[in-house]
Amino acid sequence: MNEANPLLGFGGWLADTPPDWPPQAWEAAHRAFIDTIGVAIPGAAEPVTAKVLATVAPWGTGAATAIGLGTSLPAPWAALVNGTAAHALDFDDNFDPAKAHASAVLVPTILALAEQEGASGRQCLDAYVAGLQILGRVGQGVNPVHRNRGWHATATVGAIGAAAACARLLKLDARAAAHALSLATSMAAGFMSQFGTMAKPLHAGLAAKAGVLAASLARSGLDAGLATLDGPTGMNRLMVGPDYETLRDTLTHVEHGQTLRFETQRVGEPLLLLSSGLKLKRFPNCGSAHRAMDGLADIVDPLGLGPDEVAAIHVRAPVTHFNNLMYTDPKDALEAKFSLEYGLACLLVSGSCTLADFTDEAAMRPDIRALYPRIHRHPVDKAEGEFPTEVKVVLRDGQSFENAVPWPSGSLAVPFTEGQLWAKFEGCTAALLAPLALDTLRQALAILPQSPRITPLMAALAGPFPS
Secondary structure (H helix, E strand, C coil), X not given: CCCCCHHHXXXXXXXXXXXXXXXXXXXXXXXXXXXXXXXXXXXXXXXXXXXXXXXXXXXXXXXXXXXXXXXXXXXXXXXXXXXXXXXXCCCCCEECXXXXXXXXXXXXXXXXXXXXXXXXXXXXXXXXXXXXXXXXXXXXXXXXXXXXXXXXXXXXXXXXXXXXXXXXXXXXXXXXXXXXXXXXXXXXXXXXHHCCCCHHHHHHHHHHHHHXXXXXXXXXXXXXXXXXXXXXXXXXXXXXXXXXXXXXXXXXXXXXXXCCCCCCCCCCCCCHHHHCCCECCCCXXXXXXXXXXXXXXXXXXXXXXXXXXXXXXXXXXXXXXXXXXXXXXXXXXXXXXXCHHHHHHHHHHHCCCCHHHCCHHHHCCHHHHCCHHHEEEEEECCCCCXXXXXXXXXXXXXCEEEEEECCCCCCCCCCCCXXXXXXXXXXXXXXCCCHHHHHHXXXXXXXXXXXXXXXXXXXXXXXXXXX
């Protein structure tokens, strides 16, 4: 393994590391597949997914299933469609080292290529663990500045992680794996200015497609530059900024291993899936709102408080969270997903915030919108690990209640139980699958680690499901 060049180091690790992950890693990867497939099923019924399918369907059929849409496509196009579906509802997980939605990229990528190649369930989980590690390592090399300056890391870092997963699944040698990662840097793009539009979930699909394409080209012998991560015109300098070296050398606070350096000496240690974990989502909106939403629910639920009793809600949180929640007065469902005000108002009015709350009609409910002036933002210029989200609820009678939430539900610190994981899955899928079909899918997912082929799982996902 080359310890100086990140691409060669990562490629060597992908090629040479045996698939002997600890049991907790296999389990965490399995849970990621369950969660991601669960949210992709209703995501497949979203207009953005239909538009992507309508675009690629005339280009031919293939060996890979378009989830819930009753058709098969070539693997890159299936990854594009399914990646879009997995991210369409913003109900998919977050991964802090990369500041990205990792599983919405990796799971569709792996499923599409695995179906084409006849891979086993265990090979899929192995590719996920390995791909997530490289996705995280690349993310640590460019973040937090890359994401904070407006790059959508799901699209940029995600494309490289997807290529890593595919390189692992295809068993590429070290050089070819490095080339796959390098080729993916030529397909890595996406701006946060697309948030609140259909282009945002498309980013996950584009990254998934890029992974399949990059690794497949590398398998065919296409070579690529080996300085595209850290060379004079590498990702670090172009997609962080010309002040990259100054930022790197003057770091005073490091979160999630984001050192602005590519770790090449201990690529696999620690295993980021276990040391950082994933943040599975309790609510189907931007994760930057979740600490505040958890905090509000923890105050109002035990007391049975409703909107008539609440005079004000004050939220103190890292400024980066508020930057992601850019819509203070959302006008449709997509904007509502990136609105702190909408998420908090939903909880206060109905006691919940579910997929049913994210329609254009729901976003314009007068009782929700009437609460926006009572919700006050107080940005704090600190990173999320330095400062927990603080929620203060002031009642009309003068009483006030407050708490602080350092980690959202679904994170490594506050993980979902097995029951919560499957309850979320059924909440996403029960309205779209008949009971027998849902039971068949659950069984196929439950035995994924032991499945010699993923064919039964993909058959259960084929559809078409109702839209």
